[in-house]
Amino acid sequence: MKYTKKWTAWYYKTGKKYVTPVILICFFIIAFVLICQMVKPESYNVKLFEVAEKTIRSPQTIEDTQKTTEEQTKAATDVDDVYVFNRETAQNRESLVRSLFAYVAEVNQAAAENDAKTKKAAADADKPLPRSTSLDQKLASLKEKLSKDVSENIMDGVNSAMLTTLLQMNAKDLQAVEREVTGALEVAMDQSVRKDNMTDVKVSARDTIELSSIPANYKGVAKAILSYAIVPNEVYSAAQTEDRRKEAAANVIPVKILQGQVIVQEGQIIDREIYRQLALLHLLDQKMPIKQYAGFALLLLSLGTMLYFFTNKQKSLDRQKKNQYALVFSSVYIGILLMLMIIRFLEGVDISNISFLFPAAFGPMIIKILLNEKFAFMITIFTSVTSFFVFQGDATAAVNVTVSTFILLSGLASIVVLRDYSRRSAILLAGFIVGLANMAFVFLLLLISNSGLLTLAFWVPVGYAFLGGIGSFVLGIGVIPLFETMFGMLTTSRLVELANPNHPLLKKIMMKAPGTYHHSLMVANLAEACADAIGGNSLLVRVGCFYHDIGKTLRPPYFVENQLHGINPHDRLTPEQSRDIIIAHTTDGAAILRDNHFPQPIIDIALEHHGTTLVKYFYYKAKEKNPDVTEADFRYPGPKPHTREIAIINISDSVEAAVRSCDAPTKEKIKAIVDSIIEDRMQDKQFVECDITFQEIEIVRATLCATLNGIYHQRIQYPDDKQGGRQ
Structure with a gap:
């Protein structure tokens, strides 16, 4: 008795304010469990390499990450290596060749001037004429010039015989050879030259020399110098290659398994690929990915937040009334989820189009009578949003949207039609009108979805919709006294x-x-x-x-x-x-x-x-x-x-x-x-x-x-x- 009094005193002094939050948290947990139970995929007891006993479709749209990765890898591999063209390379090689010929001309001229001075000095002194500068001396002078203060040793590509031949040319022939070599070099280096095609470019350039008008005994030297001068003018760029491969991988459209897509046909062998897709869709373990659980939790949290702010915005309500409204609203939402679960169960036993029997007008009708019209609109939106995720199963996305749209329209119709709810007869009349409106909604929605007009599958859901409309109000009339008793609600009736x-x-x-x-x-x-x-x-x-x-x-x-x-x-x-x-x-x-x-x-x-x-x-x-x-x-x-x-x-x-x-x-x-x-x-x-x-x-x-x-x-x-x- 002592502890009972303490508990009672604590409750009325402090604990009473926690009752509503605790109940709302419980409602949140119940709603989360119910939604997850309805949306989790159906489990199939299949084994690898056995024959499928039924056609299995994807219950949701999901990305096949493994396939996407494979396509991205293939796209990156197909990208060619990136080479960067360098125009300065052609200019540098042409300058090198011109410098070679310039040095040859300079050595010859220097030797000639030196010989002239020596002969004049000998003549003035009445001495015998000295010997002219030998070819070996000129070759040594040329090699010294070519190897002094240079970044590239030309002697690695031009031998002494070639230099000797150049030194033996007269000025006119030397200029002709230089002109032909530089011209062919310019043409060759103006195109893409890589290590893999450099031989072909050199052969083509040498053919140009072969067809030129320079003396035949000089063509060999010209070809050799030209071959030496031709080098790759495109270099491999690892950074650009990697960027292009990343871009190619990023441009790959993710591979998706679409909702309603056939994974395996009845009678088909379940191979490794099919088995992998079934596992990816969690059709073997009846589980959802963690992120989906988190998504539904956040969805409910968002809806609850909307309800909280919407309720607090009603300035005409005191705190006690606001708590009462939140509890009633949450209770009706839980009831709607239970009815959705029943409909999903009936869908599972292959009752075609049974989703249109769902009493979509029940929630708005109850909330409008117990609370007000504003909250009725809100429960309509909540129900429609929830149904979009619930009515998936084996249905296609189009059917999913059709059912959610029907639920939204039916809920709005019940709010508009229900005016006088002081008499049960008036409520039943409103239910009859909503039933007729439901028939019209389903008729139009099925026409839009291009369903066959003269088929049983077309008219059965129309009949279901009518029964759902009337049933919503009949069920509401029976449930209202329960809410009045549980929450002390006061209705017009x-x-x-x-x-x-x-x-x-x-x-x-x-x-x-x-x-x-x-x-x-x-x-x-x-x-x-x-x-x-x-x-x-x-x-x-x-x-x-x-x-x-x-x-x-x-x-x-x-x-x-x-x-x-x-x-x-x-x-x-x-x-x-x-x-x-x-x-x-x-x-x-x-x-x-x-x-x-x-x-x-x-x-x-x-x-x-x-x-x-x-x-x-x-x-x-x-x-x-x-x-x-x-x-x-x-x-x-x-x-x-x-x-x-x-x-x-x-x-x-x-x-x-x-x-x-x-x-x-x-x-x-x-x-x-x-x-x-x-x-x-x-x-x-x-x-x-x-x-x-x-x-x-x-x-x-x-x-x-x-x-x-x-x-x-x-x-x-x-x-x-x-x-x-x-x-």
């Missing part, structure tokens, strides 16, 4: 039921406290008119007024409207005793309503319709006997009204009682009473916890005056019965 005069509690008020019953009816008329004027829930206000004073049925004679013949039991009681009896009718009324399982809004009206106002009559009576009495001792326990509707009832209740006790109420008296009571409530800060505005209070003031003036208007004095009676 429930309010209409509670407003029935034959309700046991109303009959109890009528029999035990007829004055209170009449007072409640009058307050209901006043408060309903005010609620209509400010756009409040007038039906809730009316029904709440019927039961707001039910606590008076425990002690009817102690309330003035039930006292007969001027007998007042309070004359025998102290002010404190009278106070306790008067104040108790709010808590007693709330207790009676709880015992009879009334919706929380009605209980709140019974508990809060007096707020924390002062029981003035007995307070002043006690004050006369004991000046030390405080107002706090004679105030209702509250709480203060937390909704506009209860604030209206608070004002209307006092106004009706005050005007009823007034002798010959006139417009001026009624206005004075209304103004006095409203100002008293404002100064007493009775409306600080509800969202009623000053503008709405002014509308309530005007509405009360107009309504009461209509009730208590001046009547014409008719002649008495002796003169013909009243008309």
Whole structure:
């Protein structure tokens, strides 16, 4: 018992605020498990190299990474090596050849000038003429020039015999050979020269020399020099080659196994490739990749986040209401997932097109009745998005989109069609209309998907859609009382039921406290008119007024409207005793309503319709006997009204009682009473916890005056019965 009290105290003090988050987390986990159970692929018990017993299709579109890698490798391998053409190479080789011939001419000229000087000097001295510069001397001088301060040793490619031949040429022949060699070199080096085709280029260039007009005895030297001068002018670029191979690999379109694609035909041998694809699609182990689990978790988290922000955006709801709305919304979503699971099971037993039987209008219809139209639109979107992933199976993507589109259209139709939900007959009529709309939607969607018009497969889903439309509303009518009981939700149909005069509690008020019953009816008329004027829930206000004073049925004679013949039991009681009896009718009324399982809004009206106002009559009576009495001792326990509707009832209740006790109420008296009571409530800060505005209070003031003036208007004095009676 000790631990129970501690637990109860902790719950009401701290733990109660955690209940809603914990329940929502549980709903999230349940929804995640249900979705993963529905979307995970079907498992097939097949073995390698056996004959397939049935045709297996891909349940989803997935990338075949192994095949993609193979295609990327092949594309990279097919890329040729990249060579970079260098024009400077041709210029450098041509300069080298020209330099060779220039050195030859320079050596010959230097030798000739040296011989001339030597001969002149000998002639002047009358000496014998010296010998001319020998060929060996010229060759040695040429070799020295060619090998001094050079980056490339020409002697590695040109031998002494070739140089000797060049030195023996006269100036004209030397120029002719130079011209032919450089011309052929320019033509050869202007094209792509690589190591693999350099021989062919040299042969072609040598053929050019062969056909030239230079002396035949010099063609061999020219060919040799030309062959030496021709080198590769394109070099391999490893970096560019690697970049092009990467680009080629990146341009490969990923190989995908498409949803609905046949993996293996019935009767076909399951080879290694087919078996690998089945394993890749998790059709052998009935598992999904981790990233898919994460994806569905993030999807649900996104939907939950949308619901959270959307609910918090409803400024007309207090925190308790927002939590209640979130719980109801989540419960309906879980119910929708369960129905989706049933439909998926029926699809698994090969019932064709059974997905169109899904009661798509159920969620929007329930949410619109229990919450409001905005949340109904949201549950429609949630259901449509979820169905897009659920209705996969062996279906193609086109069928998947068709079913999701049907669910979206059916949900929207139910929101539009459902207007009057105070009567079950009106709800059923809306269900019939939605069923017809479903038939039209499926008919159009199947036409768009190019289905055969004169086939059974076309008309069966149309019939399913009609049954799903009606079934949604029939199921909704049966489930609504369950939600009303579980979450204390108050629907229009429930309010209409509670407003029935034959309700046991109303009959109890009528029999035990007829004055209170009449007072409640009058307050209901006043408060309903005010609620209509400010756009409040007038039906809730009316029904709440019927039961707001039910606590008076425990002690009817102690309330003035039930006292007969001027007998007042309070004359025998102290002010404190009278106070306790008067104040108790709010808590007693709330207790009676709880015992009879009334919706929380009605209980709140019974508990809060007096707020924390002062029981003035007995307070002043006690004050006369004991000046030390405080107002706090004679105030209702509250709480203060937390909704506009209860604030209206608070004002209307006092106004009706005050005007009823007034002798010959006139417009001026009624206005004075209304103004006095409203100002008293404002100064007493009775409306600080509800969202009623000053503008709405002014509308309530005007509405009360107009309504009461209509009730208590001046009547014409008719002649008495002796003169013909009243008309």
